[in-house]
Amino acid sequence: MDDIKARFSTEANELLELFERRLLELEKQGQSSEAVAEIFRVIHTIKGTASMFGFVNIGKLTHDVEDIYDLVREGHMTFDKELMDLSFKIVDIIRELLKTGDELSSDDEAKMSAILDTVHQRLQNREESGHHEIEDQNSEVAEQKAYYYIRYQPDKDVLERGIDPLVVFEELEEEGEFLAYLDLNLVPSLTHFEPDEFFLAWDIFFTGAANTELVDDVFMFFLSHEYQVQTFTLAEIESLPNFGDILKKLSLYQIDNNILVQNLIKLSKACDAGEDKEEPEPVVGESPEKSMVADATETIRVEASKLDELINLVSDLVTINGQLEMKSEQIADYQLEKQVMELSKLAKRFRDNALNLRLVPIELLAVKMQRLVRDLSNELGKKTDFITEGTNTELDKSIVSRLEGPVLHIIRNCIDHAIETPEERLRQNKPEQGVVRFIAFYSGGNVFIQIQDDGKGIDPERVKNKAIEKGLIHHGESLTNAEAYNLIFEPGFSTAEKVSNVSGRGVGLDSVRKEIADMRGQVDVESEVGLGTSFTIKLPLTLSIIDTLQTTIVGHTVLVPMEFIIKTERLNGGNSRHMSFEGEIIPIIDLHKLLDEKNELAKAPKVLIIKLYNRKYGITVDRIVRNHQAVVKPLGVYNRHHPFFSGSSIMGDGSLALILDINRLVKHQKEDIL
Amino acid sequence: MKKKVIVVDDFENTRWIVQQILQKEPELDVLGAENGVEALKFFNGEPVDLLITDLNMPQMDGIELVAKVRAMDKYRFIPIIMLTTERNPEKKQKALDIKVTTWIQKPFEQGQFRKIVRKVLRLK
Numbered sequence: 001m002d003d004i005k006a007r008f009s010t011e012a013n014e015l016l017e018l019f020e021r022r023l024l025e026l027e028k029q030g031q032s033s034e035a036v037a038e039i040f041r042v043i044h045t046i047k048g049t050a051s052m053f054g055f056v057n058i059g060k061l062t063h064d065v066e067d068i069y070d071l072v073r074e075g076h077m078t079f080d081k082e083l084m085d086l087s088f089k090i091v092d093i094i095r096e097l098l099k100t101g102d103e104l105s106s107d108d109e110a111k112m113s114a115i116l117d118t119v120h121q122r123l124q125n126r127e128e129s130g131h132h133e134i135e136d137q138n139s140e141v142a143e144q145k146a147y148y149y150i151r152y153q154p155d156k157d158v159l160e161r162g163i164d165p166l167v168v169f170e171e172l173e174e175e176g177e178f179l180a181y182l183d184l185n186l187v188p189s190l191t192h193f194e195p196d197e198f199f200l201a202w203d204i205f206f207t208g209a210a211n212t213e214l215v216d217d218v219f220m221f222f223l224s225h226e227y228q229v230q231t232f233t234l235a236e237i238e239s240l241p242n243f244g245d246i247l248k249k250l251s252l253y254q255i256d257n258n259i260l261v262q263n264l265i266k267l268s269k270a271c272d273a274g275e276d277k278e279e280p281e282p283v284v285g286e287s288p289e290k291s292m293v294a295d296a297t298e299t300i301r302v303e304a305s306k307l308d309e310l311i312n313l314v315s316d317l318v319t320i321n322g323q324l325e326m327k328s329e330q331i332a333d334y335q336l337e338k339q340v341m342e343l344s345k346l347a348k349r350f351r352d353n354a355l356n357l358r359l360v361p362i363e364l365l366a367v368k369m370q371r372l373v374r375d376l377s378n379e380l381g382k383k384t385d386f387i388t389e390g391t392n393t394e395l396d397k398s399i400v401s402r403l404e405g406p407v408l409h410i411i412r413n414c415i416d417h418a419i420e421t422p423e424e425r426l427r428q429n430k431p432e433q434g435v436v437r438f439i440a441f442y443s444g445g446n447v448f449i450q451i452q453d454d455g456k457g458i459d460p461e462r463v464k465n466k467a468i469e470k471g472l473i474h475h476g477e478s479l480t481n482a483e484a485y486n487l488i489f490e491p492g493f494s495t496a497e498k499v500s501n502v503s504g505r506g507v508g509l510d511s512v513r514k515e516i517a518d519m520r521g522q523v524d525v526e527s528e529v530g531l532g533t534s535f536t537i538k539l540p541l542t543l544s545i546i547d548t549l550q551t552t553i554v555g556h557t558v559l560v561p562m563e564f565i566i567k568t569e570r571l572n573g574g575n576s577r578h579m580s581f582e583g584e585i586i587p588i589i590d591l592h593k594l595l596d597e598k599n600e601l602a603k604a605p606k607v608l609i610i611k612l613y614n615r616k617y618g619i620t621v622d623r624i625v626r627n628h629q630a631v632v633k634p635l636g637v638y639n640r641h642h643p644f645f646s647g648s649s650i651m652g653d654g655s656l657a658l659i660l661d662i663n664r665l666v667k668h669q670k671e672d673i674l
Numbered sequence: 675m676k677k678k679v680i681v682v683d684d685f686e687n688t689r690w691i692v693q694q695i696l697q698k699e700p701e702l703d704v705l706g707a708e709n710g711v712e713a714l715k716f717f718n719g720e721p722v723d724l725l726i727t728d729l730n731m732p733q734m735d736g737i738e739l740v741a742k743v744r745a746m747d748k749y750r751f752i753p754i755i756m757l758t759t760e761r762n763p764e765k766k767q768k769a770l771d772i773k774v775t776t777w778i779q780k781p782f783e784q785g786q787f788r789k790i791v792r793k794v795l796r797l798k
Contacts, residue, residue: 107781107784110781160773161774161775162754162773167796220790379698379700416700
């Protein structure tokens with residue numbers, strides 16, 4: 001995409017996000033003239049600029065769509081369910097077009113024309129209903145009302161086509177009101193009767209549908225000669241071409257012209273009564289200018305790559321500064337030391353500031369989550385409220401974008417598996433509407449994210465049984481509930497159930513844990529059967545700086561992330577796979593052996609006690625040097641997937657240190673034992 | 675009990691897209707088959723609720739497959755959706771003559787496709 005298009009694209013995407021947010025707001029909180037005004041403004045802005053930047057299709061789409069929102073804004077049209085769904089489709093298609101640089105795939109083309117069809121339909125309906133208002137004053141409402149007469153006579157082979165001919169009645173019922181008179185004249189004598197053939201026919205009078213298309217829709221699976229539709233009004237009922245024939249057939253039911261007309265008037269009244277109930281209040285529009293003033297924090301747009309470059313430079317600066325500090329200590333010149341110290345302070349502040357630039361509020365995820373909750377709940381026929389707290393919590397941009405997958409995965413699970421159907425919830429005396437809560441907050445050097453639902457919870461016994469079934473644990477192995485819950489993150493736990501099913505997503509919560517672990521984070525779950533489940537994700541504020549303990553192991557400098565370490569100990573008793581710590585027997589991870597196969601455990605090495613997901617482990621090291629704040633560098637392409645190192649850092653003396661990845665190490669150790 | 679849907683198309687992408695669309699329906703279990711011969715295997719196993727098949731395929735075309743399925747006692751009345759790129763009305767008529775429930779023109783719109791499938795299977 002060229003520069004000009006890219007520029008428009010960025011801006012339009014931001015506008016769309018606003019648009020989507022306002023839509024969700026409207027859907028959740030009902031009418032808000034402010035939201036409607038903003039929705040109109042967004043479409044108006046996009047319309048005004050799209051074609052200028054070469055997005056002809058977007059321009060075409062928004063041109064027509066704008067009229068709809070204008071009507072809503074003016075209070076002439078209601079923001080109902082159809083318009084809501086339509087609006088989301090509009091967002092999706094514009095996004096798609098922005099991505100492809102206005103290229104329409106055939107799929108998109110179909111989508112776009114479907115959208116435009118609905119838009120035109122609505123605009124037209126509005127014109128028609130405008131006419132109705134005038135006609136209503138003529139006091140001959142029922143006489144002018146449009147009715148459909150449908151002669152419905154399925155072919156004999158209809159059953160063999162896999163169609164149930166009676167389904168149409170259910171659908172007519174949903175769309176309006178109808179009278180159907182069964183016509184038995186075609187049923188043959190018993191000698192000619194074939195049980196697989198179909199001999200019934202109906203004369204149907206129907207009202208309520210806005211157009212013949214809807215009738216066609218109901219009879220979608222029938223051939224055009226199987227149902228013939230005629231529109232008429234009561235005033236002209238006698239001019240129906242085969243009216244005499246119809247009356248003759250109805251005489252069987254003792255229905256004559258008068259009774260038929262009376263029945264049809266009743267039909268129309270029933271239909272109107274039904275309509276009125278569902279009519280939402282119109283939204284009264286306000287001038288759009290009002291909402292445009294808000295949020296006036298001044299911002300500058302900077303390319304993310306420029307920021308990355310800045311962070312890289314700062315990292316190098318901090319590293320060199322460290323080396324300089326060491327050198328100046330050796331030289332022991334008071335003046336020099338003083339100046340270097342000043343420089344260090346500045347460098348650190350510089351670094352903190354630079355890192356701050358990359359922090360973005362987690363709110364960026366909120367719209368996506370809300371949309372997912374909405375769409376999925378609708379699809380599954382569940383009612384779910386989505387509540388966010390602390391969405392102004394800031395995290396490194398790269399973390400926020402990498403978080404999207406895992407977070408959406410968890411939310412999808414909540415709605416799919418945890419939140420019950422409205423009926424089920426009522427049976428359990430829970431509010432009909434389920435709640436999914438997304439909470440973000442700071443604690444220490446970390447950001448915590450909790451995703452809670454008030455669904456059915458996870459039954460630890462079922463988890464255990466399933467884990468035994470999958471061979472993840474042994475029969476009779478005793479596990480605490482917390483340990484049992486942890487099993488749901490094991491590879492192979494959640495996927496197998498759906499093996500036969502294409503609809504299975506094929507990835508389980510293990511991928512969530514892995515993705516989070518790759519960001520040096522942790523994810524945990526707590527649950528209460530019947531009450532709900534809570535996932536907690538713990539993440540570092542940034543990926544580029546990390547507090548570590550500097551250690552040496554068989555001559556290597558190894559940095560151990562501080563947040564996992566709970567204590568350091570001296571190892572007595574030597575070569576064993578376990579040690580006792582505060583009355584508990586915990587496994588030892590022998591780093592010496594992992595780093596150098598032949599190396600025997602040193603005489604009395606130090607042990608770092610670490611804690612991961614409520615389990616403690618001891619890690620052997622030769623020497624603990626000091627605390628070190630490490631600037632993380634990636635390991636490079638060939639070592640990216642190293643079993644227990646995930647990064648490197650340049651030390652003050654210019655040497656290279658490796659950063660231990662506790663998540664990977666524990667996993668590696670487990671596999672090693674198995 | 676989930677409804678079992680068999681999708682038959684020699685073009686992998688079509689099978690994939692159909693599966694993508696239908697896997698959003700929680701009531702459905704969707705299985706794919708590359709051709710009529712493969713598809714028929716499914717009809718000898720657990721009960722199938724809906725057949726969605728392409729018209730033109732190598733080995734055994736959609737028309738032959740439908741005839742074979744309909745010939746089984748168990749599946750005389752099974753709903754069948756035929757996918758077709760055919761714009762030729764005669765060929766369409768032929769598809770109707772062999773008794774399919776409805777046909778869907780490729781390329782199709784996702785919403786419409788789901789709607790038809792739900793309607794055929796009488797899912798609310």
